[in-house]
Amino acid sequence: MIYLYTGNGEGKTTAALGHALRALGYGKKIAMVCFMKGRETGELNFSKKYKKNFELFQFGAGNFTNLKKPSKADKLLARDALRFSKKLIQSKKYDLVILDEINVAVGFGLVSKQTVLKVLGKAPKDRVIFLTGRKAPPEFIKIADLVTEMKEIKHPFKKGIQAKKGLDY
Amino acid sequence: MIYLYTGNGEGKTTAALGHALRALGYGKKIAMVCFMKGRETGELNFSKKYKKNFELFQFGAGNFTNLKKPSKADKLLARDALRFSKKLIQSKKYDLVILDEINVAVGFGLVSKQTVLKVLGKAPKDRVIFLTGRKAPPEFIKIADLVTEMKEIKHPFKKGIQAKKGLDY
Numbered sequence: 001m002i003y004l005y006t007g008n009g010e011g012k013t014t015a016a017l018g019h020a021l022r023a024l025g026y027g028k029k030i031a032m033v034c035f036m037k038g039r040e041t042g043e044l045n046f047s048k049k050y051k052k053n054f055e056l057f058q059f060g061a062g063n064f065t066n067l068k069k070p071s072k073a074d075k076l077l078a079r080d081a082l083r084f085s086k087k088l089i090q091s092k093k094y095d096l097v098i099l100d101e102i103n104v105a106v107g108f109g110l111v112s113k114q115t116v117l118k119v120l121g122k123a124p125k126d127r128v129i130f131l132t133g134r135k136a137p138p139e140f141i142k143i144a145d146l147v148t149e150m151k152e153i154k155h156p157f158k159k160g161i162q163a164k165k166g167l168d169y
Numbered sequence: 170m171i172y173l174y175t176g177n178g179e180g181k182t183t184a185a186l187g188h189a190l191r192a193l194g195y196g197k198k199i200a201m202v203c204f205m206k207g208r209e210t211g212e213l214n215f216s217k218k219y220k221k222n223f224e225l226f227q228f229g230a231g232n233f234t235n236l237k238k239p240s241k242a243d244k245l246l247a248r249d250a251l252r253f254s255k256k257l258i259q260s261k262k263y264d265l266v267i268l269d270e271i272n273v274a275v276g277f278g279l280v281s282k283q284t285v286l287k288v289l290g291k292a293p294k295d296r297v298i299f300l301t302g303r304k305a306p307p308e309f310i311k312i313a314d315l316v317t318e319m320k321e322i323k324h325p326f327k328k329g330i331q332a333k334k335g336l337d338y
Contacts, residue, residue, distance in 0.1 A: 004323075009317035010172075010184075010317050011174060011187075014183075014185075014186075014187030015187055017183075017190045017191060018182065018186030018189075019186075021186045021189060021212060022183065022210065022211030022215065022335065022338070023335045023336070024218070025210070025211035025213065025218070026211050026214060028335050041191065042190070042191030042192060042194035042195050043190060043194055044194065046191065046193050049193070095335070096336075141322065145323070145330075146325055148179050148320065148322060149178065149322050150180065150317050150319060150320075151319075152317060153318050154173075156315055166191060167188065167297060
């Protein structure tokens, strides 16, 4: 199954993480692959504490990827992430696999939509794959079983409030 | 701070739970109060495994609350949940407090909007309170710092697929 979270509002990655927490309650195994993220986050720290069932793999430079002008290194990292995700999905070792920010990676041409569709097409049907990130391509929406658009109504960043550790990352 | 998740789409409770997972990564303490829910869920099981930092309190009969005609017992339980939430918030013991489905409990008259607003108004500003559930009243949206509307684009239940343990609850 494919669960897709998109839209301009907050709650996409966290909704996938919430499913991880819920699945951990039933002893399931979760893997999260982070596209374009290579820095300390709550979920990364959590994976170190709970490594038996929740594994997190970051692919991304330590800094933020400049999406309007991604570097060659950014592209290589994103392609590595996708190859890695493919193996991980096919291993059937995990009940849930989160491909975090993959929609954005596709949107900015870091990885090709067709390659992602191929990986998803071959995924075992009894596992759940989560795709997150703004501006999901229509092809992803078409093949997904569940799609929620997270729509921003209000966001503290807009009032100049900075991202808080343990809350926003 | 108040984070509010509403709308008809999937991902409201799970987005709050994702914040819990993230906060656990930083050793923060989380409490979740479930309105109108009294049955096994992944998050309940998780709280038993991770009880040091993630506590969950269910207020609700074992069966589903008939929202169109809530029983006297349902109302009493929801009011207990709110009184309990108030104490819990004021104790300052928790960094994050999730009031799960409180929007729905208000919408169907199980608890009064004014009482909830009073509880939220007195909450310590350095803690984060999550409100979840469809049809959040405008007054909640007004006082919230972050509001996301989870909008349903596609949902497997609509195709007759049943809720899955460890995924949908």
